[in-house]
Amino acid sequence: MLNGAVSAHSSVLQEQEEQNPAVFDHPGALNPLDPGGGGDESVSARFLQVELELNLHLRGLTFTEPVRFIYNPLEYAWTPHRCFVETYCRPGQSVLFLGMNPGPFGMAQTGVPFGEVKSVVEWLKISGEVGHPNEEHPKRRIMGLSCTQSEVSGARFWGYFRKLCPDPSLFFRHCFVHNLCPLMFMSASGKNLTPPELKPGERDALLAKCDIALCQVVQALGVSMVIGVGRVAEQRARKALNMAGLNVRVEGIMHPSPRNPAANRGWEDVARRKLEELGVISLLTRDG
Secondary structure, X not given: OEEOOOOOOHHHHHHHHHHXXXXXXXXXXXXXXXXXXXXXXXXXXXHXXXXXXXXXXXXXXXXXXXXXXXXXXXXXXXXXXXXXXXXHOOXXXXXXXXXXXXXXXXXXXXXXXXXOHHHHHHHOOOOOOOOOOOOOOOOOOOOHHHOOOOOHHHHHHHHHHHHXXXXXXXXXXXXXXXXXXXXXXXXXXXXXXXXXXXXXXXXHHHHHHHHHHHHHHHHHHOOOEEEEEOHHHHHHHHHHHHXXXXXXXXXXXOOOOOOOHHHHOOHHHHHHXXXXXHXXXXXXXXXX
16 A cells, blocks of 8 residues: 655655745645635745645545555655746736646656656756655656656647747746646556546545645636646546636646547647637737
């Protein structure tokens, strides 16, 4: 039996506690209607506080077969993740793109959602030291920002917006990107397991905490639209926000995963048409 993230990266968690004592002084139940920050606190600080509190709660979860390895990049890759949030999480953003959970060559390496290394380093200009999970699968080593293997989903996602907005500040003027769940799960063979593939009781306990944190994130950002990247993220966001009584529009775009045959036939065209329909393209390309 694995204990979610309890035993992992104690030194990093200690550093997080020292840097964000308010979060760890109040480890009570997550409140979906309290983003955890005062009015004078920056949006990025409130966002990070929600993530740290979620980390704390996820440390109490247990997972059994088929899960054998659990990586939490919000622990061992906290430095580049914080760099990403503090650089690009800004007041006035109206759209939140929501992924499901980290991929082995994306966020698991960089701490950035859909974080294909080349996009993260060359376009987003994110830096920072990346550590290691407490236990690594030999086929899924963490190389951090020096990882040479590209994540197709992340390359497609960030690559498209890089074409649309050569300067990343143009994209982040209106949009931000987040994952519902910060944990990556693997079987003994190293096979990536998505949250829907977990045992029902363990999956439900995990997603219940992630749903609450999502509501807090949405409130902290003040966005008016959440766009799920993939049907699962879209459906989960709609359920969570509706149950919390938050009046936020939820839409979805196709996931860029290479395991999706339709995405392999032209994900950019499909995404562009949907984003045009939602008014996001005009938002990103208009002046001012």
